[in-house]
Amino acid sequence: MDRLSRVCRVLLCGEFVLAVAVIVYAGVHDVKDVFFGAPAAVAVQIEGSCEAGDPTVPCHVSVAELHAARYRIATDAPARTLTITLGSRAPMERAHHLLVRVSQPTNLELYVQAHDGEAFVEPTHLTNSPGRTMTPLPAAARITALSFVSEAEAFSEPIVLDELGFFEANRGLLTDVRRIFQGIPPLTYHGTLVPRVVARLCIFSAIAAFFVPRRVLKRLLPVLVPAICFSLCVLDLAVLFPPYRSGDLRAFYAGGPLQNAAGSNLNGGLWQAERLLAGQGLTVGAGVVSWERMPGYGLFCAVAALFFGHATLVDLATATVLLQVIFYCAAAGFFVWVAGQLWQSHVVWIVGLLIAMLPKQLGYTQVDSIIAPVTLLILAALCIRLKSVESGRPVGLAVDLFVHLTFALWFLMRPDVLPGWLVVSLVLYWRSPRLMIPIVLAVAIGVSWASYKMQYTKEFVPTTANIGATLMCGLWEVPSRFASTCSDAAYFNWIATHTPFEPTSQAASNFATREVLRFWLTFPGHFVIMLYDKMLRFLGGDVWPGHATDLQQSLFQIVPRAPLVVFLLTTMALAVAAGHQRLRTLLLAWPLFLNAPLFWVMQASDGRFYSAAGVALVVAAVPLLFERPFYVAIAAQPRRTLALVVSAGVLAIAARPLDVWLLHNDAFHYWTPFFDASSSPWGTGR
């Protein structure tokens, strides 16, 4: 038995290594697809012209390079014809295939024009059905132009080609190049099969990790976890931005966020970085500084540009996504390295795996995408401090400085950290001079940003000027009879109607904040319902924001999100109630209590701001499950344990019916005990 057991343990170590290797390989395989979208095309110079549907309207063509001679081409007016004229003929001799992805109109006819005028290729019918179309190009050197003729009857929309490129071979354009399982179509393979297999491998590795020698695993953690994290991030991005179907990351940015006005959600940071690097300041336009954002994310994008290039905004967007992925992985690696000092290595492995597997928002160039890794840095810093306290040594100044630098990093990105930072600092340093560290850091950042913005806005605003807007938006995120909606346009319109202030000013924000507070008092029922409904959505799974691919769904099919969240929260509550690692649990879970609830009163935006709470929930709760003293402690407090478990059960069973009942109880919802409803600027409801 002993001998067999030893053999099996060695075998398990081998299986662990194999599982990790397969997981890493799966992600690395997709790197080119995700960040480049296609092999390099033949470098052909192109020029576009168009004929508008209405001949009296001028028509222009915009050409944006996605990557290496692959272009997005669009007319700026509803068009009948889009013509692409090719430059020198020499490179075209190498072109044998034309790649096109049509966005609109629904049907197009492609005509190939030769320099001798001969029609040597039959016209090709193209549609805007998802996916790329490959057209063989015989004797491409004869081609001088391509004409795309709309088959729409009314020519009511511009002609938009999401992708166009000339290629020597069609290898790697309609499906990825892989050595194994070549027959499986890319969408099925990457969208479903690989994520599911990888999720199962992750679960297996979590079990096998118990049999890997602790010392070895502890040494490997800071390498393996980032490697796996990188792989899983790339796998998720490959599912969300499939080059062979709806379009790769570059095509997504070129055709979507970069078409929006500068400063919108997914391009604000990119424009800030682009203008900063061009010497035009941290602005989103000439003389326009961001009113609703801190400066950190724009600087982050600038760093991405310096590291990975920014020849075009599409390149910059891709560089930013890449840096976000690297930052997430590096933060996860740093966290597990530090956490290895507090917990056993297989526990840290499981926590690291879960962090790597969580739904993420890394494909989106907005600050919310990097709050999770920033949180990991904060939690790692707190772990260092906890270890210091646990060992009985006085906490070094450098440790405390590091803790607050990580908090400051969040503040540089988003101001919502301030309440949590304040409370954590007071808990750690009540009546200690070290309380000055967070104060100095917060003031330094706030004053610097306010001073910088002042030259453009003439206002001194240390954080952002959108608190009123987000409070107002938060009101309309639960079903009600109030007719208002949540959008920048609605807020600007409302401010313009009711005040003489510039809608992006602090004065406007203050006015909106006062009106929202008055609204809460006017309709306390709506306020309670708003808090309760958003809390339930948070507990129901919004705590882990981001698009859940099959990688995560594989886990959530085993344990659905809501019961999992309630289970982990109950575990934490049991530890706190039983006095087991009370300070550690509360400290590591601070975003759950001191950050997430802010968005129950402010705009929650379908939970996209909650990522810090999601990470904290995993870090604070999961290790408890592997600690024997935890079970001893809760067994020693049977009444408290029973009360908490019963409470969690009642919450799980009754919470949703109560929410539905509240939402349908108009007498409570629109109850006005203190102020007359007609005095509300948002009316009395439909």
Place this chain on the structure above:
Amino acid sequence: LIVLGRRPGLPFARFGDLSSIIIATAGLMFFWSQYSYLSGLSWWYGSVDHLRTGSAGRPAPDYDLATLPWKVAAARVFDVKPGRMTLVTSHDSFAYQASANIGTGGASAADIQFDVDVEAGGVTIGLLQGGQWVAISSSRKAGSFADWNSAQLGYRRSLTVVIANDNPAGESRFIVKSLRLYLRK
């Protein structure tokens, strides 16, 4: 098991060893099952793609509409003529209507190709081995329904071609214009 295994003296002390044996074995099975599933799926996609794109040079089928030994299961009308099978199903929504059981002759894979005109309702055509579907194609739309399908065969020596009704509302009517079965060693 792992936790108990670390408590020497307990009757479960050997459970740590036992768990390592169980999990190592389960791990091997897990890796094999994932690999064999993906390779089987890849083989199937590859086969079907090959069949759809390269059928011109294909040899004569091992069986066709006329040579398959059909047995009527539930069909109300079942009329086989050279190059044409007319079938009116029973009212049972998904019942087998006709089947043909053949020996595999040691073949490791089977490819089926068919061309059906669905006049009303829907049809399922597939291959059964040991009572389990190993290849299945269905259509619930009136009109032409032509497809290729492939299956890796198990150790059993027989294979059944099945035509079934696929109409939740009841009866279906269709004409099978061709059905070819290729056995691959």
